[in-house]
Amino acid sequence: MAGRGQLEILKRCYMEKDRFSLSWIKMRENYDIKSRSDLLQNQYKKDKSFFKNIIDLGSGNGSFLRYCHKKKLIFDKMVLLDYDPKLLRNFYATTYKYLGGSKYSLLKINPTRYELKKKDVIKAESIRLINANILESLDILDKYDLISLSAISDILPISFIKKFLNNIGKNKIIYLSICFDGDIKWHIKHRYDKYIISMFNRNQEADKGSGYAIGSKSIKLIKEYCIKNKYTVAIKDSSWRLNSYNDENKKFQRMYLDTIYRPLKNDNTTDKDMLLEWKKVKLKEIMAGKSKVTVGHKDILIET
Numbered sequence: 001m002a003g004r005g006q007l008e009i010l011k012r013c014y015m016e017k018d019r020f021s022l023s024w025i026k027m028r029e030n031y032d033i034k035s036r037s038d039l040l041q042n043q044y045k046k047d048k049s050f051f052k053n054i055i056d057l058g059s060g061n062g063s064f065l066r067y068c069h070k071k072k073l074i075f076d077k078m079v080l081l082d083y084d085p086k087l088l089r090n091f092y093a094t095t096y097k098y099l100g101g102s103k104y105s106l107l108k109i110n111p112t113r114y115e116l117k118k119k120d121v122i123k124a125e126s127i128r129l130i131n132a133n134i135l136e137s138l139d140i141l142d143k144y145d146l147i148s149l150s151a152i153s154d155i156l157p158i159s160f161i162k163k164f165l166n167n168i169g170k171n172k173i174i175y176l177s178i179c180f181d182g183d184i185k186w187h188i189k190h191r192y193d194k195y196i197i198s199m200f201n202r203n204q205e206a207d208k209g210s211g212y213a214i215g216s217k218s219i220k221l222i223k224e225y226c227i228k229n230k231y232t233v234a235i236k237d238s239s240w241r242l243n244s245y246n247d248e249n250k251k252f253q254r255m256y257l258d259t260i261y262r263p264l265k266n267d268n269t270t271d272k273d274m275l276l277e278w279k280k281v282k283l284k285e286i287m288a289g290k291s292k293v294t295v296g297h298k299d300i301l302i303e304t
């Protein structure tokens with residue numbers, strides 16, 4: 001039998017495996033930017049005061065911050081929090097490149113503090129990186145006016161979502177964008193689509209080291225907790241609509257296919273013959289430029 005120390009190591013290895021590759025995080029940014037609904041922009045038009053002090057939980061390399069910049073959602077301070085130091089470390093290089101040739105510059109004060117400002121303007125947006133686990137960060141959340149979670153609601157444990165929504169203070173905005181809703185629709189149907197999607201959704205709810213993930217039920221459960229707490233909640237579609245017309249889209253669809261195939265390949269309850277045949281056909285359709293798929297996502301904006 002494994003001792004406590006060995007179990008901790010096994011758990012950590014499992015969590016490591018579950019981390020996101022930088023190439024996937026970078027690749028999905030364009031698709032996420034195009035897919036987000038206008039919920040946050042409408043909130044900004046209605047009341048900018050929520051944009052003073054923002055925290056982005058599970059920030060990756062800062063995709064949400066760049067989205068705010070692109071949409072001219074100006075903030076005073078933004079914290080990017082993630083437990084993966086490799087993604088946080090990439091924030092500077094990616095954002096610097098993104099701003100290249102524009103009127104904005106990104107100043108590195110130290111490895112965790114940055115300033116983003118328009119050239120010839122004194123006021124800057126200040127940015128801080130925190131390398132921490134969201135599950136251990138509940139205590140700090142009340143300091144922020146706007147709490148953002150992007151492409152992460154389905155991988156967090158149900159217990160965390162419940163505690164977070166039940167304990168957060170009044171008069172906050174919580175913006176959960178690109179929440180996977182479990183619905184994947186291929187334009188060209190395959191007889192195993194239904195089976196693979198159901199196995200994938202089941203697999204997504206497995207314990208990845210920090211408790212059972214909420215999975216595709218996240219949207220329904222979040223809405224229920226909001227109603228129970230008498231928060232105002234708005235939900236809009238933010239699905240990816242992917243085609244395979246050019247090399248970039250082909251590459252992204254192949255990567256997406258892999259995010260379904262990889263966990264199922266290691267799942268004892270999935271029929272491997274069906275999985276392999278399904279993957280082969282999907283890959284062929286992508287390479288032929290014929291594959292189109294809609295990956296169901298929703299944006300949720302909560303006012304507590």
Ligand SMILES: C[S@@+](CC[C@H](N)C(=O)[O-])C[C@H]1O[C@@H](n2cnc3c(N)ncnc32)[C@H](O)[C@@H]1O
Pocket residue numbers: 019020025029032057058059060061063064081082083084087132133134135149150151152155210
């Ligand atoms: C699908 S990625 C989304 C990244 C980013 N929000 C974006 O939209 O590009 C999920 C992110 O959540 C982070 N993450 C997952 N669980 C976490 C946890 N318990 N604590 C901190 N970060 C976590 C991962 O490292 C990864 O960066």
